[in-house]
Amino acid sequence: MTDRGKDRFTKKVYARPKSLVDVKSHFCPGCHHGIAHRILAETIDHFGLREQTVGVACVGCAVFLYDYIDVDVAEAPHGRAPAVATGVKRAQPDKFVFTYQGDGDLAAIGTSEVIHAANRGENITVLFVNNTTYGMTGGQMAPTTMLGQKTSTSPYGRDFRKDGYPIKMAELLATLEGTAYSARVATSTPAQIRKAKEAVKKAFEMQIKEMGFSIVEFLSTCPTNWGMKPLDAQKRVLGEMSEYFPLGVYKERKQADFL
Amino acid sequence: MNVAARVEQRVFMKGNEAICVGAIAAGCRFYYGYPITPQNDIPEYMSAHLPTIGGTFLQAESEVATINFILGTSASGKRVMTSSSGPGISLMQEGLSYMAGSELPAVVVNISRSGPGLGGIAPSQGDYFQAVKCGGHGGYRMPVLAPHSVQEMYSLAMLAFDLADKYRNPAMILGDAIVGQMKEPFTQTPYVPTVSQEKPWALTGCAGRPRQHVKSLYLKDNAIEVHNWKLHRKYLKMQEEEVRYEDYHLDGAKIAVVAFGTAARVSKTAIQWARREGIAAGMLRPITLFPFPGAQLEEIAKRVDVLLVIEMNTGQMLEDVKASTTFHDKIRFLGKPCAMPTPEEIHGELRKLAGRGR
Amino acid sequence: MQEAAKKGAAAAPKGRIEIDFERCKACELCVPACPKNCIEMGRRINAGGFAAAVFARPEDCTGCAICAESCPDVCIEVWR
Known part of the structure; x- marks a missing residue:
């Protein structure tokens, strides 16, 4: 690496966030988990929460959260992260508590736990990464898999008559009284990444101000299991995925008025 | 105070x-x-x-x-x-x-x-x-x-x-x-x-220490x-x-009941009745089911004529009893899968084992 | 090439990036992210087996950091 650049341009305007451990990730090339991790670490740094945070990792590609985010982390059974986070938050209300979950984890096996955590207004923050497949186990059909999408367990494409429809969690959770904030973001363009960061900040603020349950759903990519190049995977997010899973803020509580 | x-x-x-x-x-x-x-x-x-x-x-x-x-x-x-x-x-x-x-x-x-x-x-x-x-x-x-x-x-x-x-x-x-x-x-x-x-492993936020994890x-x-x-x-x-058990009148006993919980509680009454009649009955009552008092059971098995296992099931602890002793011919079982055995039932069983009529 | 040289001569670069050669997984997401087309995919293969991205046209860099924000592997640092 050349040092010439550093000599001429002395102000570092972009570097790895402090809360992101300086290691190479295990994620596949182009996987957006890395972007979501970075946004999470940047937001922890922004609010100065690194030493007051307890994270809860899910089962799936995101389980190695504890290798990357420099905070205390508990590992939850598949889908149970919001329940584990509930136990942590009730025991330590002064700590910042978040879960980081994939779509198989949150939207299939963990629907009960996330719905009831939201409905209780559990003062936790959920980062939900939706890539329409079970990535770690080899690209099986998820509850979020798009109609017609071929996966290793829907080799003829998802058929609504057999498998039902892709589940829209951000909308569903926004209907619950205990939810303070629910948004869906994507990270496939620089502008989307900036918006995603704003959403995560908002979700953090909800917990800091004790407003209740907050969730940010990320439309993510899985180039490996989709059988696409990373740039084509991003185009899929911008196209059919964003059409079915519209981006936006579905609920934002303005003040802590629990009815 | x-x-x-x-x-x-x-x-x-x-x-x-x-x-x-x-x-x-x-x-x-x-x-x-x-x-x-x-x-x-x-x-x-x-x-x-x-x-x-x-x-x-x-x-x-x-x-x-x-x-x-x-x-x-x-x-x-x-x-x-x-x-x-x-x-x-x-x-x-x-x-x-x-x-x-x-x-x-x-x-x-x-x-x-x-x-x-x-x-x-x-x-x-x-x-x-x-x-x-x-x-x-x-x-x-x-x-x-x-x-x-x-x-x-x-x-x-x-x-x-x-x-x-x-x-x-x-x-x-x-x-x-x-x-x-x-x-x-x-x-x-x-x-x-x-x-x-003291729980230094607890997840309390990593202030003043490296981050730590709870995982499997x-x-x-x-x-x-x-x-x-x-x-x-x-x-x-x-x-x-951590083995814990109660030795209930085992000294000199010829019939040793092996029972836990409610079954043991009821057995105590029956054993008292039997002992009043001169039947040398006692009981090994495991308080810890894991760890199971297997070594104690084997010692008792050597001394008694009968090990009467009483459970409110069809024989589960019975398997641990069998695994703990070589005296399998001394083992008898009284099971009540969905009810409490009565003191009369257990007393009757003790009398039978002692060769007494009803 | 001549055009790029002319542009570079007209406006001096306002910033500079460094791409961590070993961390790059060659996903290419940074290439279209750069508004000035400063990044290209390289030919040298790193230890991970990836032909890492390279800072091909430093003369146009504005130090906007959009490439860094788009990189899932956080392997771009930016100076201004």
């Missing part, structure tokens, strides 16, 4: 409530649960009392959620308890396996009912296998305590917290509807901690094998240090 510490209070209570009093005395301030008969007195007591002493009661949406609330609070370094009954304990098996793998302490009470399936709410000891062999995946163990009186519901609740902390492992209290619903006086002995409650996933070469042997050494230590 604390009144409870000065005077050993005599109180009259249900077994299920006595567990709560013991848990609170041991410093438990967190209870999570889900309704199921016949243990509802426990969440009801905790929901009324914990908020008044700065504790937290939370009713979960399921036993699956419950055990994971427990996991989170335990990972935070707090003493925490749940209770349920057979079907609910089944739903907790996943979480119990994770907690054993992650080395997290907690107390889980099973006021069991008769099964399988929805079964019935009659008292039963059909969950012996599930408790003692551990129903979750992967191979783990936990201390299992079997109270046979309201006094023990109280004192074993306190012990369960100490054992859980000592081994960083879930501990179970296995009761049934009789010891749970029965009311009798007990002495509220003060809680005397036998272990340190070990993917690196050989790591899970190393972890499994470490856990195994803990289970061996439990077997060396």
Whole structure:
């Protein structure tokens, strides 16, 4: 690496966030988990929460959260992260508590736990990464898999008559009284990444101000299991995925008025 | 000075409530649960009392959620308890396996009912296998305590917290509807901690220290094998240090009843009747079902003519008895899968074994 | 090439990036992210087996950091 650049341009305007451990990730090339991790670490740094945070990792590609985010982390059974986070938050209300979950984890096996955590207004923050497949186990059909999408367990494409429809969690959770904030973001363009960061900040603020349950759903990519190049995977997010899973803020509580 | 510490209070209570009093005395301030008969007195007591002493009661949406609330609070370094009954304990098996793998302490009470399936709410000891062999995946163990009186519901609740902390492992209290619903006086002995409650491994935010994790996933070469042997050494230590049992008139006994919990309680009456008639009957009552008092059982088996195993199931502890002794020809079994055996039934069996007519 | 040289001569670069050669997984997400087309995929293969991205046209860099924000592997640092 050349040092010439550093000599001429002395102000570092972009570097790895402090809360992101300086290691190479295990994620596949182009996987957006890395972007979501970075946004999470940047937001922890922004609010100065690194030493007051307890994270809860899910089962799936995101389980190695504890290798990357420099905070205390508990590992939850598949889908149970919001329940584990509930136990942590009730025991330590002064700590910042978040879960980081994939779509198989949150939207299939963990629907009960996330719905009831939201409905209780559990003062936790959920980062939900939706890539329409079970990535770690080899690209099986998820509850979020798009109609017609071929996966290793829907080799003829998802058929609504057999498998039902892709589940829209951000909308569903926004209907619950205990939810303070629910948004869906994507990270496939620089502008989307900036918006995603704003959403995560908002979700953090909800917990800091004790407003209740907050969730940010990320439309993510899985180039490996989709059988696409990373740039084509991003185009899929911008196209059919964003059409079915519209981006936006579905609920934002303005003040802590629990009815 | 604390009144409870000065005077050993005599109180009259249900077994299920006595567990709560013991848990609170041991410093438990967190209870999570889900309704199921016949243990509802426990969440009801905790929901009324914990908020008044700065504790937290939370009713979960399921036993699956419950055990994971427990996991989170335990990972935070707090003493925490749940209770349920057979079907609910089944739903907790996943979480119990994770907690054993992650080395997290907690107390889980099973006021069991008769099964399988929805079964019935009659008292039963059909969950012996599930408790003692551990129903979750992967191979783990936990201390299992079997109270046979309201006094023990109280004192074993306190012990369960100490054992859980000592081994960083879930501990179970296995009761049934009789010891749970029965009311009798007990002495509220003060809680005397036998272990340190320092938990430097707890997830409390990484202020002033490196980040730490509570986890059970070990993917690196050989790591899970190393972890499994470490856990195994803990289970061996439990077997060396935690065997608890009651020797009830075993000195000179020719018939040794082997029974736990409610079955043992009823057996005591029958043994008293038999002894009045000159029948040399006694009882080995395991208080810890894991670790099982196998060595003690083998010693007794050498001396007696008959080992009468009595259980409120079709023979589960019976397998541990058989595994503990070579004197299989001395073993007899009396089983009542979905009901409490009466003192008359047991007395009749003792008379028969002693060669007396009815 | 001539055009690029002319542009570079007209306006001096306002910033500079460094791409961590070993961390790059060659996903290419940074290439279209750069508004000035400063990044290209390289030919040298790193230890991970990836032909890492390279800072091909430093003369146009404005130090906007959009490439860094788009990189899932956080292997771009930016100076201004």
